[in-house]
Amino acid sequence: MKNHCSYGSFVILILTLFLLPGCAKTVAFGTATVFGLDISQKPDQTIDVALGYDRAEIATIPATEQDAKESEDTYSVIGIFSVSYGNPWTLEPLRLNQFFATGWAARTAARDKRLQEFFGKKAAEISKRGDDGK
Amino acid sequence: MGERRHPVASMSRGALARHFALGPLTGALPFFFVFLVLPLSGCVIRAGSQEHFLGPVWYRFSGPPATEANISQVKHFGLVLEAGNQWGLAVGVSERTAISPAGSGEKEMRHPTWSKPLSLTSGPEPGRWEFSLIYLRGEAAAQPVFVSRTTYGASVALGSETSAVTVGAGNRTILRPPAGHLLSFRFDRRQPLKSRMVQMPPGAGWMMSRMLEEVEP
Numbered sequence: 405m406k407n408h409c410s411y412g413s414f415v416i417l418i419l420t421l422f423l424l425p426g427c428a429k430t431v432a433f434g435t436a437t438v439f440g441l442d443i444s445q446k447p448d449q450t451i452d453v454a455l456g457y458d459r460a461e462i463a464t465i466p467a468t469e470q471d472a473k474e475s476e477d478t479y480s481v482i483g484i485f486s487v488s489y490g491n492p493w494t495l496e497p498l499r500l501n502q503f504f505a506t507g508w509a510a511r512t513a514a515r516d517k518r519l520q521e522f523f524g525k526k527a528a529e530i531s532k533r534g535d536d537g538k
Numbered sequence: 539m540g541e542r543r544h545p546v547a548s549m550s551r552g553a554l555a556r557h558f559a560l561g562p563l564t565g566a567l568p569f570f571f572v573f574l575v576l577p578l579s580g581c582v583i584r585a586g587s588q589e590h591f592l593g594p595v596w597y598r599f600s601g602p603p604a605t606e607a608n609i610s611q612v613k614h615f616g617l618v619l620e621a622g623n624q625w626g627l628a629v630g631v632s633e634r635t636a637i638s639p640a641g642s643g644e645k646e647m648r649h650p651t652w653s654k655p656l657s658l659t660s661g662p663e664p665g666r667w668e669f670s671l672i673y674l675r676g677e678a679a680a681q682p683v684f685v686s687r688t689t690y691g692a693s694v695a696l697g698s699e700t701s702a703v704t705v706g707a708g709n710r711t712i713l714r715p716p717a718g719h720l721l722s723f724r725f726d727r728r729q730p731l732k733s734r735m736v737q738m739p740p741g742a743g744w745m746m747s748r749m750l751e752e753v754e755p
Contacts, residue, residue, distance in 0.1 A: 433713045440706015479717075497727035498686075498709065507718035509740035518747060 431481055431506055433463045435498065437489070461487050480510040482519075484526060578616025584623040587681060591674040593618070599652055599676075600731050601664020607735035608650050610676060611635045624699050630691015635730045636682035639721070639737035650678040665731065683735065684723060686711045 436444065442454045448464045463485065468478045486501040505513040513519050580593025591597070591612065600609040613633045620626040640649075652662045656673045685699045688709045695702055700710045715721040720738040 430714050430717060433715075435711045436708070437710075438704065438706065438708040440704065440708070442702060442704045442706070442708055444700070444702030444704070444710075498711070498725070499727070500711070500713075500723065500725040502713065502723045503721070504715035504723075505720045506715055507740070509718050509720050509738075512740050513720060 431463075431465050431479075431483075431504060433461075433483075433485060433502065433504075435459075435461045435487060435500075437498070459489065479507060480514075481506050482510045482513055482523075484523075580614055580616070580618045582612075582614075582618060582620045582622075584620070586623075587678045589676040589678070591670060591676075592672070595670050595674055596667055597652070597662070597670065597674065597676075598667045598731065599650065599662070599664055601649075607640050607733050608638045608678065609635065609731050609733055610650065610652075610678070611730055620695070620697075624695065624697030626693060626695035626697070628689055628691065628693035628695075630689060630693075632691070632693060633688040635684075635686040636678075637684040637723075637725070637730075637733050637735055638678060638680045638682045639735045650676060652676045683716065683721070683737075684711065684713045684725065684733075686725075686727065686730070 434446065436442075436446075436459070438444075438454055438458045440455075442452075442458065444452050444454075446452055446460070446462050448462060452458075452460070463483070465481050466479055482503075482505040484501075484503040486499075488499045490497060578594060580591065580595055582592075582595075583590040594615070596613040596615075598611050600607065611633070613631065614628070615631055616629070618628050618632055620628075653675050654662065654670055654673065655675060657670070662668050662674075686709065687695070687700055688707075689704055690707050692705045693703070693708075699712055702708070702710065709727075711725075713723065716737065718740055720740070722734075722736045724734040726732065
């Protein structure tokens, strides 16, 4: 009984240590590729356990419990992210192409005609790719 | 009455007997540790924008004009302990790539500096792999916005970059765009020194075309 209690306390301590870091409220984009045994904390603070091969991408955006006003921003975000992986068995690389605008920069950028056209074009491409895949 | 022997003493005798029967193998363990594991062991201390590497480490970094991004890449073989901003212990091959923007709009940030204070050779050169045996110091202009960590072996890590226990092979990346800014980023793990990271303050609409070009894959 004593051994089970000490083992359980150890596991709780490790899980608590996992939850302590990384609690800042910022946008975070993360990827993970694992072969083997993996116990990890994702950017959204959840714990993930994997055995074997696993691959994940996650984007987290902090949310506040208040509405935005003309003079106050509640963490606006504009983001475009492209993640491409190659064949994992040949260890082909990870490629990232990303664009982020946060806070007032996002609200200002949203009014830019060039960004609006770019977003519209990208959204159309993604939608078309989705339809082609069906 | 016969003498009662303490069970621990009896077990110790048995353990010692077994120990001497396997003498050559267990006797070699200290030599294995001293001559193979310790020489490949290292320690990394990250405090603020400074990095201190103790022990053998392979490293390279981007040099001026680093108009695309400030990039550093380090590799450890063997046992490495991490402390400071990020805590961890890794056995095997571990690699970390850190990238921060080279400037913010018109303002150019100070380039990171690397030095080997205890080395008799010339200072580190940017762009190529170099080796540090005893002590390497790096001072970055700012905290990295992007970090990629790769491990082949076993590792335990706790911190803002990653929190994970891994046995096998694993790669993790984390990108934290600065609040209230525009950021475009391009990364290829095969050529990390050719990564690009451009950061603009709000209202830099005149740079929007350039930023959108960066995003096109």
